[in-house]
Amino acid sequence: MKKEKAAAQQMNREAAQRYQADISSGLSQEQVQERIDSGWTNEMVTEESKTVGQIIKGNLLTYFNLIFAILAILVVAAGSFRSLTFLPVVIANLFIGILPYG
Structure with missing residues (x-):
């Protein structure tokens, strides 16, 4: 308040x-x-920070992650599990996006 x-x-x-x-x-x-x-005080006003859920949601629900999820589903449906080697890069990207807020 x-x-x-x-x-x-x-x-x-x-x-x-x-x-x-x-x-x-x-x-x-x-x-x-x-x-x-007149509003001239030394009181510091900080913006509210994001919640953990908002940070994860913001990094998880992106256009590129949607594309990668669809590709992963198609690769699994085709049974070509060796082609899922792109998933560690996607997961690392998620952590890189989330961890700076920690």
Whole structure:
């Protein structure tokens, strides 16, 4: 909830007024409150990361994997199991796509 509020504030920021504040005392409470109300805070807003299921689904359900799955089914149906040597490369590609999110 706090992140959503900060994200909304950052999207609706007003132009910040520049102050020549004293280096030893900084901004006054009123100036700080004005900055907060205008959406100028130091609160970090991060985007939500993908879930493990979304990562796997995104890497598994691709156009190329569909083609390779159809080819594998056709090769198995034809009984030419030696021609399935492309599958380790496809599986390695899946792991390469998924592991960086780990």
